[in-house]
């Protein structure tokens with residue numbers, strides 16, 4: 177067994193372990209964990225400094241998860257776009273392939289709360305997913321997801337990557353993961369040597385709070401980047417955890433410094449069991465306004481809402497950046513609230529052949 181597997185094995189999972197560790201009511205813990213499984217591995221637990229801090233809130237079960245009257249089990253209607261159980265095929269040229277229901281930690285805000293840690297994805301289901309992708313030539317880009325694909329053993333993951341790389345029409349493979357930030361010991365040299373055989377390979381990593389950027393995480397991301405894998409980040413805005421311009425600014429700057437390019441800042445999905453963590457949309461817009469002009473453009477993510485019921489992602493910008501737009505000019509307000517005019521190009525009026533002396537000659 178590798179070191180990361182030993183660490184994972186020592187995770188807090190059971191209600192009595194959690195209630196003893198965090199001095200919580202064990203009956204309440206039992207009820208929450210029965211509905212939504214918990215896993216806090218010892219590395220991630222070591223980042224918790226005190227009760228209710230931004231790391232604690234991400235992973236310690238909360239009774240409020242059971243009282244959500246707003247959220248829905250499958251907020252993005254992934255099941256409606258699922259031709260076979262392991263695949264979500266919403267956009268024509270891209271598909272999501274789920275490899276596992278396991279993760280390095282079970283995030284309380286997870287969009288796939290309905291099945292992570294609960295409903296297993298068998299190897300046969302994954303094989304059928306690969307068959308589906310092989311049979312659909314329009315799919316050029318596959319996103320490996322779950323659960324967390326990097327929780328699979330190297331051999332299992334390689335078998336899947338090899339199977340996908342044998343599909344001639346598939347150009348890009350992306351991996352969506354929280355492992356580099358939540359269990360960085362998993363990013364071994366051996367794993368990176370294996371991954372680099374399957375380029376072009378991209379990785380989008382889930383990071384929520386700047387306290388997750390530790391020395392171990394910097395080493396893990398450095399190894400992946402050295403293996404030639406472009407790294408992007410995905411961050412969900414969460415109430416009382418990272419809903420603050422200064423926190424997001426610090427996170428984005430730290431990510432860039434460890435070679436992870438900020439990619440998406442997400443408005444939280446309408447997932448059942450997470451309503452107490454959702455922020456108003458204005459909060460994300462204010463944060464985006466606060467980043468503009470104050471940090472490198474390289475460190476600014478795209479703020480998006482993934483529309484309920486599978487409507488897709490919509491990029492959101494603070495509305496007051498564009499004050500007015502007409503044929504002559506665009507009036508814009510910059511990050512210091514100063515107003516500027518950007519002139520539109522002047523087009524020649526359309527040529528009037530009937531009234532033109534040259535044409536009549």
Ligand code: SF4
Nearest residue numbers: 279282283286323354
């Ligand atoms: S690691 Fe990803 S899939 Fe797993 S619980 Fe966290 S957000 Fe959900």
